[in-house]
Amino acid sequence: MSTRLQKGGRLIDRSTRAEFTFNGRRLIGHAGDTLASALLANDQMLVGRSFKYHRPRGIVAAGPEEPNALVNLGRADRLEPNQRATTTELYAGLEAASQNHWPSLDFDIGVVNNYLARFLPAGFYYKTFIHPRAAWKHLFEPIIRQSAGLGSAPKETDADRYEFVYAFCDVLIIGGGIAGLQAALTAGQAGKRVILLEQTAHWGGRAVVDGDTVENESAEEWVTSAVDALKTMENVTLRNRCMGAGVYDHGYVLANERLADHTPGDGRPKQRVWRIRAGHIISATGAIERPLSFAGNDIPGVMLAASVRDYVVNYAVSPGDRTVVVTNNDDAYLTAITLVEAGLSVPVVLDARAQADGPLPSRARALGIRVETGRGIASVKGGKRVTGVQICLQAGEGAVMEEIACDAVAMSGGWSPVVHLWSHCGGKLIWSETLSAFVPDSARPPLNHDGSAMVSCVGAAAGVYDPADIIAGTDSDGAATAIVPVWMMPQGAPIGLRSKMWLDYQNDVKVSDVQLAAREGYESVEHTKRYTTLGMATDQGKLSNINGLAVLSQALGAEIPQVGTTTFRPPYTPVTIGALAGEARGEIFQPLRRTPMHDWHDQNGAYWEPVGLWRRPYCYPRAGETHDQAVQREVINTREKLGLLDASTLGKIIVKGPDAGRFLDMLYTNMMSNLAVGKCRYGLMCNEQGFLSDDGVVARIDEDTWLCHTTSGGADRIHGWMEDWLQCEWWDWKVYTANVTEQYAQVAVVGPNARKLLEKIGGMDVSKEALPFMQWADGSLGGFPVRVYRISFSGELSYEIAIPASHGAAFWDMLHREGAEFGAMPYGTECLHVLRAEKGFIMIGDETDGTVTPLDLGLGWAVSKKKADFLGKRGMERTYLADPERWKLVGLETLDGSVLSDGAYAVAPGTNENGQRNTEGRVTSTYYSPTLKKGIAMGLIKNGPDRMGEVVELNKVDGGTVKARIVDAVFFDKEGEKGNA
Amino acid sequence: MHNPVSALGGEMFEGFATIREVGPMGMITLRCKMDEKPLATTLKKLGFSLPDQRRISHGKDRSAGWMSPDELLLILPYADVAATMEGLASGLAKTHHLAADVSDARAMFRIEGEKADQVLAKLCPVDLKTLAPAELRRTRAAQVAAAFWAQDGGYTLVSFRSVAGYVMGILRHAAAKGAEI
Amino acid sequence: MLTLQCPYCGVQADETELSPGYEAHLKRFGPGSTPEEFESYMFARKNPKGVHFERWRHAYGCGKWFLAARDTNTLEVFGTYPAQSSAPPADLIAKIKQKRPDWEGYK
Structure with missing residues (x-):
């Protein structure tokens, strides 16, 4: 039995006791112990069951190479599976439980697999995946899932x-x-x-x-x-x-x-x-010591020779009273010497080599230790622990010459x-x-x-x-370190012994499995690894790889270097996911971008929507309201009275310099150089393939300064795009850019009462005459410094007001306070979407997906025909994009007034070569319009603009189709009177 | 007039180092070629001195940081921004440049204490030991862009305003008591 | 996880401070170009095992784009240089030729 020795132990502090539990049993160790040394000190030889055959397994090593002694460590919010007992430092109160056994470690029903071993050969999984197919799903997998596996995953959040x-x-x-x-x-x-x-x-x-x-x-x-x-x-x-x-x-x-x-x-x-x-x-x-491949080398009590030494010297733990040492090198003699000097018995050192005359063997002999050369182990006796070994000639086929009783085996390959x-x-x-x-x-x-x-x-x-x-x-x-390679013990072992020689303890791969793989044609070590699962366990083959490789090379009749090794991949030993995530958990999992009004939204019940890393209010549901109801209320209020939108996330980039106009003419599909100071113009940006990439309103600030608005979340990308062209292509152009997105809070004041509110607050002239549609002006409102843009993404009378971010929250508060009498309500992104869809305004990312050109969206008016060049012009000229049959933007109105499904396809007659229904278009935006009290949608339909009034069929999520008429995409206020008011 | 509000209203955290959100602070992004003659004179007139590559130069109550070969970050009292913008506009009237007030686009933090460097070492892929005394280092702090420099026995760190809460979060995490390296 | 020295600010930057921009020295073909020219600009990309020229941006640093010559196989970096270059500098080419005698040269 394994036990604590009376003396020694360079790492333990005998004066400090540490109580811990293993499978609920209370045990005592010392400060300085590892969990493994403490278990051995308590004679807990059996620590786990193997993955496939559920064979009893004990501690083999004393370091990170340990394949067997894996435990569930801790509990609840500090539970960690698959912790190696050999590298786990003991502390008072430690709780450990063995893994991969059912119902208990001592009595495991899965051990029946052990007796079925010849039906679970190498490549078992691959073979059963193939024949019969149904057997995997219904027969093998349920059983294997129940009986195989490592530790249990923690269910609670890591504390x-x-x-x-x-x-x-x-x-x-x-x-x-x-x-x-x-x-x-x-x-x-x-x-x-x-x-x-x-x-x-x-x-x-x-x-x-x-x-x-x-x-x-x-x-x-x-x-x-x-x-x-x-x-x-x-x-x-x-x-x-x-x-x-x-x-x-x-x-x-x-x-x-x-x-x-x-x-x-x-x-x-x-x-x-x-x-x-x-x-x-x-x-x-x-370096890591290698096991030797002899029959029964996985029985608890068979350990690496140097690890035995570690336990004796470091922890004063003896794995057994009588330890047989088996080796092919001199180093293991030190284990024999150490054991004897600690007062323990070494009945014999079995040395596979013909001669052993180095200093260590000589020292061992001088101590009276029996040394037998040219000998090996035919088989280890024992079940849950070693009881003895049978000795044979290394050069033979395993005929038993002698049986020696022992309770541990120290091996060194x-x-x-x-x-x-x-x-x-x-x-x-x-x-x-x-x-x-x-x-x-x-x-x-x-x-x-x-x-x-x-x-x-x-x-x-x-x-x-x-x-x-x-x-x-x-x-x-x-x-001094020369060894005679011994890849199998004895050298001529028959199949009966070979199928009990373990290479990979954790994944249950034996010498016979690797030999079978070789016979079945697996010549590459990488393939053999995957076929047999050799070295694929949590220890990544630290003990098994070289032995397995040597067995494979012998079976293939090739030299070891020719067979080569598998790839070494990080990490050296497993690292928990929590460590790799670092600080990125919980609140700081990812940066959250907040506008200056973020807290107000939060306090006023905003239901959030992520937009890039920003969080924007989707809607502001009131007590008892669904999100849909909230959105409808916000739409109607904005159309009839006054809506306030936090538009701070909108990208804002200053472009300045003598060549800024020329530069913007290259960037946008339409002209920007001829925009008059004080005016605004909507513009489109394409990539070089001619596909839409971004849109927004550009304002001319002064003779050589423009301010470009980008989509929310598009600011950094577009700023990078501008810098790319300026730095890498047109580096002689005199243009500077600055991304000032976060400098300003931006509020859209929208609806018939918008002007009334601003006039009440006062500070600048916002009349139709002083500030007409598509113009901007600097000034002040309620004592705040502002820049006001008369632009509209809703079709309503609308002012977008930029204000330094440090005043954003106060300004927003004031608008709500002063706007109450005009019916001011905040609205969210979904209301914004409905408002813009009612007006047929496109949204980048809805109507576009990286394959859509401005012409596809009927935006030809914003694509200059005069300009000799702009980004995307050449791309748009490709014949494929000029095809009149392309899917183009139209409005869609269901005949029954229902709301189309997001992303629904318009079905066409017949099927394609894959037997799928042909399609002739798809829905890009679809909403219930509270203004029109029916479903409205935009979609890209084959040849759509030429098919006004036609009825197409669109599929539904739950099967079937719904009929919709192709109509103009502008559903509301086609003349645009409201926005110009 | 209304008072400007910094991103976090001066939030503070005491760990093994002290973290303080400071501000509002005046900041101007100035893009201009560094060798344009009017630049140095205009800066001097406004109380700044032209920094060398990757350096920050400090004046009485203001600093000028080198951000890139054609970009400076001017840091000054919030109330002085408007006048300084005017001074830049007139001084550089004939020079191709871009000056933008970014005071409200940024958040500024102070990291103080004997082990302040450890806080940054946990967040930024920067070799702090080789940082020159007046070096302004642009880098990332965990997942966001940041710039920092050593000042008054601690560090000053600047980030974008929208992520100020995130930056405070990672600084708190890195400076938590018991997490000294 | 490469490190590349930004030629603008001099920082030996960690890859996490950089963003990649793929192949360097592409010639832009705009309106009037043939389909073949446009294809070469838009789609045809080199994928060598060995010497390669790439665009990188010091995105978390000074924000400047620069160009880098490196070996895609060994990850050896031969040098970095400003983006305002229509071809790799002669001294860099000479250095690469010296280190990689079999290299076919910059084309």
Whole structure:
């Protein structure tokens, strides 16, 4: 059984107890424990069930490579699924629950899959997707959905806060082992700006666990003095609990700092994502030990050899009293030595190699540990925990020579350098025969913006393991770390054993599955990965990839480098979505643009509509009113009395200079250069294809100044469009622009009583004579400085009044106060739409969709025939756009007075080649007109203007069609008398 | 006359740094080639001095910030805007330029305290350590455009007025107690 | 996530401060141009693996458009230059040729 030892544990504080629960059971650990070490200390060997077969699984590793020990951590608004117990720091009150079992961890009904294993082979999902088709939906999927899966998704809003921080440095070092510390010392002493990141809470990596000697000191002493030295350097930033997640273009690195994971609710951000720009990145990310593929290598109690060492040395936890060590390299002997020195029993070290004479094997033998070379494990005995191993010849087929009782197995298949960060942005790998591992190919690094190498690797990440080599910065000759590759144990294992050799613990992929994939023709490692799901679990194959690759290459009879690796993609370990969202949650999820009158709207019951990032009142429903009723009331009130609209979102751009007129003539389809000072003109803008892009009223301010109004939400785009042409095409033209959209609040005062209100307020002459339709004037109203435009988007007598934004709210208040006697009411965007549709005014985005020309909309009068050139002129000349059969704008009036559906199509006889009903047009705007008391619509109909009076059929959302007559798009006040009043 | 109202009415937040919305502040966008001779003299007459590339120059109660090769942001007391606009119009009458009052189009914030830089570091992709003393940096703060510079032991940040509430929100978040870097 | 130096304000700008403008040095064809010329202006776009010239705007910075030469494969940036250029500067072309001897040159 696994237990806490009486002595030792360099990371735990025995004086501080931490009570926690696992599946509701109360357990005790110590400060400094990880959840994994605390579970093992309580003999909780079984921690989860595998994904497919629901086999019992225990802790395998002690770091981020752990595939099995995933838990639901916390609860309610602090519940996080799929947290690795090995990287979860223990704290008092921690609640953890195992995943993927039903009904309980100890008794899991899904384990029946285990006995059906030969019916659930590699590619099971793909195969059942194909034959029989119905079986997937009705049979397999419901069962699989019930029994498979990882943790449960949290249902409550995350209680925690997250944030980003942008950081910059010359050298970013990822990994706080001795290689990383040494790199930081070197760079720091050279005066570089350095950031050093370590994913765990502790510095020193493996060296401090393994008791290495570094520069004649113990690793522990060396690390302490290195960290102390770095802390004194102002140019060095040290961060632990901070995982280098991904390397991207031009030295951009994302790192995730776990600030309060171990102190939940202490007020700090839970996690912080570092967005780092580094001149150079040094990956000191170490190496990950590989499992060995022998039958039963997934039974709880089978662990990585170095991880066993971690538990004993760091946490004083022994995974078992009797541990069999099985290896193909010298390093695992240190585990045997460590165990024996801790007073535990190592019945045998099984070494697959023919010889083992290095210093560590010699030390082990000197301690009296039995060492058997040329031997391996035929099979591990046990169910929910290891009970023993059967020993065989590595070179044979698994004939059992001896059975040894034990309660743990420490395995080592060699080490794989963590080359993820090197590879994320294109660094290439080479296969090292000596190390039996992929190592970074320093001749083919990922490149920085200047073409220089962006990343370099040091220490174990580069395949250099000897502390002396790491400190000296020399390449290791590899002699000390040489291993004999063992991809299967025993080498000639029959299918019965091979189908019990696990490669990917989390996704239940076995040696036999990869071999099957190879037999079925999967030669590419990327295809095999997807077919078998090898390496596709949350651990992204940290333990399984190289072993799986080697099995595939053997099955294909190819060399490992020829088969290649799958792609390494960020993040290195999973990062929670909350961290990646940073501050963008709740109120500050997205910028909300507010007009100066926003608060008034809010207080007066506005029902909001998003318009770009703006929020505009859609309508102002009164008590008991539906939105429709509110809109109708607003329309009738504006037509009969007085409506007030917050039009502040309208874009306003000043264009000024000797060439401004010429410039605007290029930008608009009609003439703007000949607009008289003091007057306004409606204009259209097209893109170069001749399609409508924006519209608005232009006012001539003085001899060389124009003010261009754009659509709401179009201001930034059109300002950018203007600057693009001025900077990139006509850069010798003397024109300046300024986007002054937000400088002004703008209010439309609309309706028969509009003039009465302004005259009451007083301050300037707004009479028909002094300020006729389509003119503007500067002045003051009620003591406010204003610019008044006589323009109308409603057909009513209308003044649009611009006022500095800092006075907007007060001015708006005054209009309501003084306008009460004239029936003033605010109106929203929907009322605005109805008013403009009754008048047949187009709306960019309704009547246009990026494929509609001014001519399609009957706006030929606003397209100059005199001008030699303007943006979109050449595009409009294309034969396709001159086709008389194009869909063109008309009004539509249903015969029964009903309101057409938004976007309804006009159906035509026959069907197209896809068997769909032919169409001959579509509805672009459709409303109930309270003024006319019937449905009105605008639409684009094939050849429409030539078909006045014809009846077309338009489809309905719920099936069927409705008949509508083609009419003039101007439904109300065709002579325009009201607006000119 | 009516008093102008700033976007947030002087909202304030005390975290590990202090955030204050300030204003209303007078601001003028001036577009003009920097090497036009009348520019420097006109600015001087109006109490400003021509800033170098990416710098802000401070006068008695006013500043001139370099926004682009042909754009300055003049910052001055709100009440002085009209007179300054007139001064620019006459001084630059024969020079191709555009001057626009943008006082009401902007919101201005002060970020103060020993760790004020940390607030900006969380929101702006800018290397604050390499920022020159009088550097005006245009960038983004989270999702919106912003400009800032170091001043009086803290930072002054300018954004568009319509997003003032959003900017206050992200500044509060970044400056929250316990969130020191 | 590229960084490009804005030639107008000198900032080494993060990609999130920039907005892209696609291929540089397009020749505008207006009224009177042939369908082929208009097509070349409007639609025909290069998509090289290697040296490419692009338009970028320092949208969150000084607001200026500029041009950049970079390798679309390695993301190496050869240089940036003002938008008021009808062809890449000669010294930039020479620098690219030196770094990419196989490059067919600017056309």
